[in-house]
Amino acid sequence: MTVHISVNSEVLQRAQQQIQQDLKIALDAFFIPEPLKSAVNHAVMLGGKRVRPALAYATAELSEDHKNFAAVRRAAVAVELIHCYSLAHDDLPCMDNDLLRRGQPTCHVAYGEDTALLAGDILQSMAFEVLGSRLFDTQVTVDPSIVLKQMQILATSSSKMVCGQVLDLQAEGKKIDQEALENIHRNKTGALIQAAIMMSAVTVMDGVDAGIPKLREFGQVLGLAFQVQDDILDIVSDTETLGKTAGKDELVEKSTYPALLGLDAAKEYANKLHQQAISALDYFGDSASELKQISAFLLARKS
Amino acid sequence: MTVHISVNSEVLQRAQQQIQQDLKIALDAFFIPEPLKSAVNHAVMLGGKRVRPALAYATAELSEDHKNFAAVRRAAVAVELIHCYSLAHDDLPCMDNDLLRRGQPTCHVAYGEDTALLAGDILQSMAFEVLGSRLFDTQVTVDPSIVLKQMQILATSSSKMVCGQVLDLQAEGKKIDQEALENIHRNKTGALIQAAIMMSAVTVMDGVDAGIPKLREFGQVLGLAFQVQDDILDIVSDTETLGKTAGKDELVEKSTYPALLGLDAAKEYANKLHQQAISALDYFGDSASELKQISAFLLARKS
Numbered sequence: 001m002t003v004h005i006s007v008n009s010e011v012l013q014r015a016q017q018q019i020q021q022d023l024k025i026a027l028d029a030f031f032i033p034e035p036l037k038s039a040v041n042h043a044v045m046l047g048g049k050r051v052r053p054a055l056a057y058a059t060a061e062l063s064e065d066h067k068n069f070a071a072v073r074r075a076a077v078a079v080e081l082i083h084c085y086s087l088a089h090d091d092l093p094c095m096d097n098d099l100l101r102r103g104q105p106t107c108h109v110a111y112g113e114d115t116a117l118l119a120g121d122i123l124q125s126m127a128f129e130v131l132g133s134r135l136f137d138t139q140v141t142v143d144p145s146i147v148l149k150q151m152q153i154l155a156t157s158s159s160k161m162v163c164g165q166v167l168d169l170q171a172e173g174k175k176i177d178q179e180a181l182e183n184i185h186r187n188k189t190g191a192l193i194q195a196a197i198m199m200s201a202v203t204v205m206d207g208v209d210a211g212i213p214k215l216r217e218f219g220q221v222l223g224l225a226f227q228v229q230d231d232i233l234d235i236v237s238d239t240e241t242l243g244k245t246a247g248k249d250e251l252v253e254k255s256t257y258p259a260l261l262g263l264d265a266a267k268e269y270a271n272k273l274h275q276q277a278i279s280a281l282d283y284f285g286d287s288a289s290e291l292k293q294i295s296a297f298l299l300a301r302k303s
Numbered sequence: 304m305t306v307h308i309s310v311n312s313e314v315l316q317r318a319q320q321q322i323q324q325d326l327k328i329a330l331d332a333f334f335i336p337e338p339l340k341s342a343v344n345h346a347v348m349l350g351g352k353r354v355r356p357a358l359a360y361a362t363a364e365l366s367e368d369h370k371n372f373a374a375v376r377r378a379a380v381a382v383e384l385i386h387c388y389s390l391a392h393d394d395l396p397c398m399d400n401d402l403l404r405r406g407q408p409t410c411h412v413a414y415g416e417d418t419a420l421l422a423g424d425i426l427q428s429m430a431f432e433v434l435g436s437r438l439f440d441t442q443v444t445v446d447p448s449i450v451l452k453q454m455q456i457l458a459t460s461s462s463k464m465v466c467g468q469v470l471d472l473q474a475e476g477k478k479i480d481q482e483a484l485e486n487i488h489r490n491k492t493g494a495l496i497q498a499a500i501m502m503s504a505v506t507v508m509d510g511v512d513a514g515i516p517k518l519r520e521f522g523q524v525l526g527l528a529f530q531v532q533d534d535i536l537d538i539v540s541d542t543e544t545l546g547k548t549a550g551k552d553e554l555v556e557k558s559t560y561p562a563l564l565g566l567d568a569a570k571e572y573a574n575k576l577h578q579q580a581i582s583a584l585d586y587f588g589d590s591a592s593e594l595k596q597i598s599a600f601l602l603a604r605k606s
Contacts, residue, residue, distance in 0.1 A: 030462070036469045089424060094395075094416035113397035114472060117420070118465050121392060124427050125461035132455040144447040151454055152435040158428035159333070162421050166339040169417060 011293045015054030019076055020045070022053075026077045026130050032122065039111040039119040040126075043088045044081065046102045051226070051298065052079045052196035055219075058290035059200035062211065068146070068203045070136040075150050075199040077135075078127040082158050083192060085123035088116050090165070127154065142203070149202040157195035164188025168254075176255045182224060184255075189230075190223025211283055218280040218291070225273035226298055231256035232266055237302060274299045314596045318357030322379055323348070325356075329380045329433050335425065342414040342422040343429075346391045347384065349405045354529070354601065355382045355499035358522075361593035362503035365514065371449065371506045373439040378453050378502040380438075381430040385461050386495060388426035391419050393468070430457065445506070452505040460498035467491025471557075479558045485527060487558075492533075493526025500525075514586055521583040521594070528576035529601055534559035535569055540605060577602045 023044055032040060053076035060072045091098040091106040092113060098106050108116035131150055134141075164187025171184060197219040201212060235258050257266040277295050281288040326347055335343060356379035363375045394401040394409040395416060401409050411419035434453055437444075467490025474487060500522040504515060538561050560569040580598050584591040 031466075033466055033469050033473070035473075036466065085424075089420060092397075092420065094420060115469070117392060117395065117397060118469055120424070121388075121427070122462050122465040124424070125458050125465065128431055128454060128458035129462060132451055132458060144451045148435055148447045148450055148454075151431060151451075155428050155431035155435060159425050159432060162425040162428065163334075163336055163339065166336050166418070166421055170336070 009293075009297045011058060011290045012049065012051075012054050012297055015057050016047075016050045018057065018073075019050045019053035019080060020047075022073050022077050022136065023080065026081075026126075026135060029133075029135060030126060030129075035111055035115055036118055036122065039088075039107055039115045040123060042104075042110055043107045043116075043119050043123065044084045046104055048102055049301070050080065051294070052076070052083055052193060054294050055193065055196045055222075055291070056200040058294055059197045059215065060204050061290050062201075062215075062284050062287045063204035065204065067140050068142050070138065070140070071142040071146060071150070071203045072200050073136045074130050074133065075154075075203065076196070078131045078150075078154055079192060079196045079199065081123045081127040081130065082154065082161075085120040085127070086161055086165075086192075088120040088123065092116060124158065127158075146203055149207075150199045153195050153199050153202070157191040160187045160191035161189075164191065171255050174255070178257075178260055181255050181257070181260060185224055185227040186220065189227045190220060193223040193226060194219030214280050214283045218277050221273050221277040221280065222295055222298070225270055225277060225295075228257045228266060228270040228273065229299060229301065231258055232263065232270065233302070235263065270299060312596075312600045314361060314593045315352065315354075315357050315600055318360050319350075319353045321360065321376075322353045322356035322383060323350075325376050325380050325439065326383065329384075329429075329438060332436075332438060333429060333432075338414055338418055339421055339425065342410055342418045343426060345407075345413055346410045346419075346422050346426065347387045349407055351405055352604070353383065354597070355379070355386055355496060357597050358496065358499040358525075358594070359503040361597055362500050362518065363507050364593050365504075365518075365587050365590045366507035368507065370443050371445050373441065373443070374445040374449060374453070374506045375503045376439045377433050377436065378457075378506065379499070381434045381453075381457055382495060382499045382502065384426045384430040384433065385457065385464075388423040388430070389464055389468075389495075391423040391426065395419060427461065430461075449506055452510075453502045456498050456502050456505070460494040463490045463494035464492075467494065474558050477558070481563055484558050484560070484563060488527055488530040489523065492530045493523060496526040496529060497522030517583050517586045521580050524576050524580040524583065525598055525601070528573055528580060528598075531560045531569060531573040531576065532602060532604065534561055535566065535573065536605070538566065573602060 027041060027044060056072055056076040056079065060066070060069060087101060088107040090096050091101060092108055099109050100106065104110075106116075107119055111119070128151065131147060131154065164184050167180075167184045168188055171180065194216065197215055198212075201215050205211060234256070257269060260266075261269060274295060278292055281291055284291075330344060330347060359375055359379040359382065363369070363372060390404060391410040393399050394404060395411055402412050403409065407413075409419075410422055414422070431454065434450060434457065467487050470483075470487045471491055474483065479487075497519065500518055501515075504518050508514060537559070560572060563569075564572060577598060581595055584594055587594075
């Protein structure tokens, strides 16, 4: 089948506004001493695509019942805080030693290694604090069993992300096959992308809904497509467009899809994964249009 | 009032056996790739006093109803994993740059900085995974609202611990008063010690039990007493007995209770706090004997 969807980032832009506002509310709710407060703000508020929150919001659109939307907002904040913690730690000198992120000095360049380390540490615990909080609540109290499910998904994906990071470090300079590469990405990037979707899904859907496995498949395939596209952009884009150092993968002899398959076949593979992701959404009909738009945008992105 | 309790570490020894066994079960339940698995094991299994788990178990003894004990065991594991993560990160070169911990090479000395960083990171998420798991469960399923309370306490104390760490770094080389010093320790050490007690308390007691505020006070005062004693030991003990580098506080011009009050007055203060902690337990009568024993042991300890 062929999928025709116009690339429209309107959904993503709306999500970016929502998460930017919610992240600010969340950060302001915590007392954090300086210079940690500034470092945390630097790590969180600089922006980025906010793909994970956008996926959480778009997943909530699959249900007509919006009474638990406060819990979706908390999940979106929590998952983005975990993502930001991972970036702050990944950039550290003992890891990728990156100086530039989103066109700005990385957290340790701006605030020192010790503060950047602690900023990452507290962002992780803050994610769980937000999940368990009453932030954004109106009258409705969410069933504790739902929050517990959200917590389990977030904690598991956060652990998987770290495992993926280790697998990635281990593979540097080595020749690995596509299966090993996909295992890295399923953990390193895929787990948290899937978590954004599933944390929202368990909040707005009945746990036995037949759509749950479909969403799990969508999340898994989309996570992979996202990474293949990331690898392609590292080659075809430049540092200015990317907002982070381009061409870095080749420099550290990182295994990537273009290196493994060739650039054209990697592009083809990204397309194939995208179509597979969209197909997994067929079950939901029109209510999945936002998820489809985000997916299309991710494939077409330039940074 | 004067408190006479024989120093008996039998309670602590039993707790150490229990937590050692439970930590092993917990770590074995996770798939973690090497070398992260070894680094995590190194950070967790080397031992230590296991004060926090012991406090969780002893708090559970305040209730005669043991049906939720599996959740207390999970809380004990979770809080110890958080403690171990904090040690692995504190020891890093960009922080305290410590080479020795519990008489062994620190995590980054044994496994490299990148792996030690990631070991700390995954230990934090594993703590929340364990809390939300069914580990140690028999037939009884714990009410999700209890697990949610445990999670909130753990996440909040974990964040506070990081704030305390920042306040501590900020105070190095500066003259601070006792109030500022206590604020550092309430966050840095006290919060997690109190969390061990409160996570167990909300599991075995009714949330409106009049004992809850008493335990909160006990935890807060004990946490402070523990830190005052730590400061004293850093001066009067040697590296071999301590299992970590002695005399380090003075070297980095850290504010400590002995530095602020003088050694004798610091010892007197530790005694006074200990008595205050014990008094807070009066409400519970004989059922608090384990908590009292742990408190007495902590005051008399040499390392």
